[in-house]
Amino acid sequence: DQQVKQNSPSLSVQEGRISILNCDYTNSMFDYFLWYKKYPAEGPTFLISISSIKDKNEDGRFTVFLNKSAKHLSLHIVPSQPGDSAVYFCAASVKTSYDKVIFGPGTSLSVIP
């Protein structure tokens, strides 16, 4: 049973436009959400996070929105740049003593110059 879902395996966006990556989760106990970016042959790199007590967090070109009632979050990248081309993983955790993180399957973003 996949607790974190990213239903779009891939997304293509023109440079300068907005990229919107979506994520849905099933476990209502999740209270912390993260986005990681992964380039080929590298490990995932932390991008941005949001606690369940917030509905928006912004960091430069990256904004994460959380809709707890819909169990849905999204990552907005604006403006998109070719260097943003990577696989983006949505992840979620429960504030247990060890903060185990559950990852989604990822969305491959291509930003076309």
Next chain:
Amino acid sequence: DTGVSQDPRHKITKRGQNVTFRCDPISEHNRLYWYRQTLGQGPEFLTYFQNEAQLEKSRLLSDRFSAERPKGSFSTLEIQRTEQGDSAMYLCASTRQGRETQYFGPGTRLLVL
């Protein structure tokens, strides 16, 4: 460079052989995680250490897998009698207790022939 390091980066082995991977976390991080990632999937949790104690193991971690963190610093992941299904990227991550963001190493890509 004080990031998470993993060794080797690539490993090709024949079915039935044993392999061992090493992870060196960020020095002040007391929590260490191992994940496995296969094509088209996000990282899947394998096991977790807090200092030298292994506190949780996923059911994905069969009895052919063993992990250690003897002095609470580096960790090793051993796979005995490798099978072709073990072919994957093995990722290590670390964090400080109470901090939700995990920092990943570059991974060890295993190919079992």
